[in-house]
Structures are given as C-alpha cells and as structure tokens.
Amino acid sequence: MAAVGREVCLSCWLTQLKDVLQVTWQKHLPDGGKNVCTFDKYFGQRVNPDFRDKVTFKAAGLQNSSIVIRNVTELDEGCYDCLFNTDPDGALTGTTCLRLYELHEPILHVRESNSSEEVVVSCSATGRPAPTVTLRVLQKDLHLSPYSSVTVHNSNGTVTVTTAAVLSGFHNSSTQVGCAVRVLSGPQMEAFMMIPEVKQSSDEDSGPDHSDFSVTWIIVFAFVFVGCVTAVVSVLLLQKQRKSESHRDCEDVKTPQKPTEDAHETETPLKQQENEQVRHRVSSEKKDRRNSPKVSSRTPRRQLFEPKSAV
CATH class of the missing domain: 2.60.40.10 (Immunoglobulins)
Structure with a gap:
C-alpha cells in the first residue's frame, strides 16, 4: 500500500543459496513484462531510461534487492516481478503488487x-x-x-x-x-x-433567543431613519434656496431705479470743463445784449420846424 504522491519501497530476497548471475525487476503490462532495472556483479546497477527519473536502487545484491519508486501515481500501480537468474536453475521469480490509495x-x-x-x-x-x-x-x-x-x-x-x-x-x-x-x-x-462553552438556559429564557435578531433590526432601522432624515433635510434646504432666489428676483423687479446723480457729480473733469466754457460764453452773450441800445424798427420822423426858443 502506498499513498498517492509519496514513495514506496519494493523488496525481495532469495531464501535459498544459489549461484545468482543477475537480478532483474520487471513490471507487468497488458502486452507482457517490461524491464525496470537490473543488477549484476559485472555491470552493477542499471535502470531502464523509461524509469530513470522514477526508480532507484535502495539495496543492490545478488541475494536480496530493493527499489524505491518516487512520487507514485496511478500509472505506477500494478504488479512487479523480481527475477533471480541463477545457474543452472534459471530464473526464480517473486511477485509483489502495488496498490495506491489517496x-x-x-x-x-x-x-x-x-x-x-x-x-x-x-x-x-x-x-x-x-x-x-x-x-x-x-x-x-x-x-x-x-x-x-x-x-x-x-x-x-x-x-x-x-x-x-x-x-x-x-x-x-x-x-x-x-x-x-x-x-x-x-x-x-x-x-x-x-x-465553545454552551451555557444552560434558565426557565425565564426558555424561549428562543432573539437578541441577535433584535440588534440586527435596530441597526437596520437606524440606518433607514438616518437616511430618511438626510433626504428630508436635503429637500427642505433645496426648497428654501429656491424660494430665496425667487424672492430676490421679485424685489429686483419692484424696486425703482435710483435717480440719476447730479450732472456735476457724475461728469468727468473734461466734460465739466467743456460745460463751464459753454455756460461762460452764453452768459457773455446775454450780457452784451442787455448793454447794447435797442434799435427801433421804425425810422424816426424828421422834424420840419425847429422849436421856438422861449422869450
């Protein structure tokens, strides 16, 4: 038995003293056995290239042999043969099966x-x-x-x-x-x-505990109330602002325009100087007219006789 992802060790040993030439590990496949690794006293340990990253020798000998299969998966599940090739008896075989669990x-x-x-x-x-x-x-x-x-x-x-x-x-x-x-x-x-500790309920508290439920609803109502108050205040402030703007517009329409300030106060210095010259000229002309004698439109009659001097 081996857990998925772990490693497993397969071991075999020969109980009889024989002249062993080579030890071979094979895996059972549907189409026959496939060599996994071999050991002999001339060439030592040899691992099939298909299993080189998967299998390694733990103990290599001619009377006993152990191999380790690393990171086992479903593909490694099955039966393995351990063959002791002897002279002159031939191959003596032992079989062990690997079953995975997860x-x-x-x-x-x-x-x-x-x-x-x-x-x-x-x-x-x-x-x-x-x-x-x-x-x-x-x-x-x-x-x-x-x-x-x-x-x-x-x-x-x-x-x-x-x-x-x-x-x-x-x-x-x-x-x-x-x-x-x-x-x-x-x-x-x-x-x-x-x-955690569970405390026994008293007779008075034998009914269901609604404290958590009540606290939850209190919080919900508080949020709803705050939201409603905020909305009402916002509406009132908006209406007040609109009324204030409307009232200012009405006052602007009803208020008469301010009388024009005195021309002397609003006139610029240049304009004031021109106006002074015009007034001075008009005043001089009027004065000349008053001082000049009036010419009658009628021609005076000529006296035909001189008056007599008094005696």
Missing part, C-alpha cells in the same frame, strides 16, 4: 442545531477508495448521536464522505471533538476542534 486532510465543522442544548458536528474526507470517517468527543459525560452520512463520487476517481453527529448535553467548559479518517490499511489522519 487521502486528503479531513475538514471538521461545528454548527448550532435548532435546539440551544445541541450542536451538530460534521467531518468530510476525500480519498480513494472511499475513506472511513469516525467522529468522537473527548469528554466522557458527553456522547455523539449519529445524524447523517453522505457519499459523493468525484470525477477524478476519488470519493468524498461526510459524516455528521449531534452532540447533546450541557457542559461547563469547552468541549473538544475529533475526527479520524482512514483509507484501507493506510495511516490514520485526525483533526480536532474546540467547541
């Missing part, structure tokens, strides 16, 4: 059951052929009741076996459960896990 580390899982006084312990193991899965609890005052067993055949030829059991009874300290798996007569693999 076993992966077990996976142990613990979950709560519907009852607060029980937990369900399950263990899964994958191997070839189907592994044996055994659950056990280390505390003597507790026991595991078989729950279920499921077998699944995988596409690569392996088999996954899952076994579950119910652990019942109260315990005051942490409990350790274990899972042992084995394939055929290969070595056993184990996994262990500590189950």
Whole structure:
C-alpha cells in the first residue's frame, strides 16, 4: 500500500543459496513484462531510461534487492516481478503488487442545531477508495448521536464522505471533538476542534433567543431613519434656496431705479470743463445784449420846424 504522491519501497530476497548471475525487476503490462532495472556483479546497477527519473536502487545484491519508486501515481500501480537468474536453475521469480490509495486532510465543522442544548458536528474526507470517517468527543459525560452520512463520487476517481453527529448535553467548559479518517490499511489522519462553552438556559429564557435578531433590526432601522432624515433635510434646504432666489428676483423687479446723480457729480473733469466754457460764453452773450441800445424798427420822423426858443 502506498499513498498517492509519496514513495514506496519494493523488496525481495532469495531464501535459498544459489549461484545468482543477475537480478532483474520487471513490471507487468497488458502486452507482457517490461524491464525496470537490473543488477549484476559485472555491470552493477542499471535502470531502464523509461524509469530513470522514477526508480532507484535502495539495496543492490545478488541475494536480496530493493527499489524505491518516487512520487507514485496511478500509472505506477500494478504488479512487479523480481527475477533471480541463477545457474543452472534459471530464473526464480517473486511477485509483489502495488496498490495506491489517496487521502486528503479531513475538514471538521461545528454548527448550532435548532435546539440551544445541541450542536451538530460534521467531518468530510476525500480519498480513494472511499475513506472511513469516525467522529468522537473527548469528554466522557458527553456522547455523539449519529445524524447523517453522505457519499459523493468525484470525477477524478476519488470519493468524498461526510459524516455528521449531534452532540447533546450541557457542559461547563469547552468541549473538544475529533475526527479520524482512514483509507484501507493506510495511516490514520485526525483533526480536532474546540467547541465553545454552551451555557444552560434558565426557565425565564426558555424561549428562543432573539437578541441577535433584535440588534440586527435596530441597526437596520437606524440606518433607514438616518437616511430618511438626510433626504428630508436635503429637500427642505433645496426648497428654501429656491424660494430665496425667487424672492430676490421679485424685489429686483419692484424696486425703482435710483435717480440719476447730479450732472456735476457724475461728469468727468473734461466734460465739466467743456460745460463751464459753454455756460461762460452764453452768459457773455446775454450780457452784451442787455448793454447794447435797442434799435427801433421804425425810422424816426424828421422834424420840419425847429422849436421856438422861449422869450
């Protein structure tokens, strides 16, 4: 027996004293035997090129021989012959068969059951052929009741076996459960896990525990409430902003335009100088008109007689 991926040692020895010329290892194939390696006292150890990276001698002798097959796979599975070529009896043959198994580390899982006084312990193991899965609890005052067993055949030829059991009874300290798996007569693999302490419920708390459920819903409601408040405040601020903008627009329309400032105040210095010159010229013209004598439009009549001087 050998595990997949490991190495295996095949050994044979001759129980009778014979004159051995050569020792040959052969593998059984559908079309006959194929030489794997040979040893003799003249040429020493020789390995077939097809097996050079796979097989090596562990012990080379004419009365006993051992070879090691590394990283065994399904292709290495089968029967091997060990031939002692003697003189004059010919070949004396011994046969050994290699059978592979595959076993992966077990996976142990613990979950709560519907009852607060029980937990369900399950263990899964994958191997070839189907592994044996055994659950056990280390505390003597507790026991595991078989729950279920499921077998699944995988596409690569392996088999996954899952076994579950119910652990019942109260315990005051942490409990350790274990899972042992084995394939055929290969070595056993184990996994262990500590189950946290389970406290016994009082009569007042005999009903289901909804604390986790309540806390979850409180958190959900808090998030919903905060979201609603945020949305309402955002809407109110938006409406207030729109009303403020509308009110400012109305005030701009109703407010009359400010009267124009005094021309003297708004005029630029150059403009003021020009205006002063124009006013001065107009004022001079008006003054000249007042001082000049008025010319009558009628021609005065000429006096025909001079007035008499008084006596």
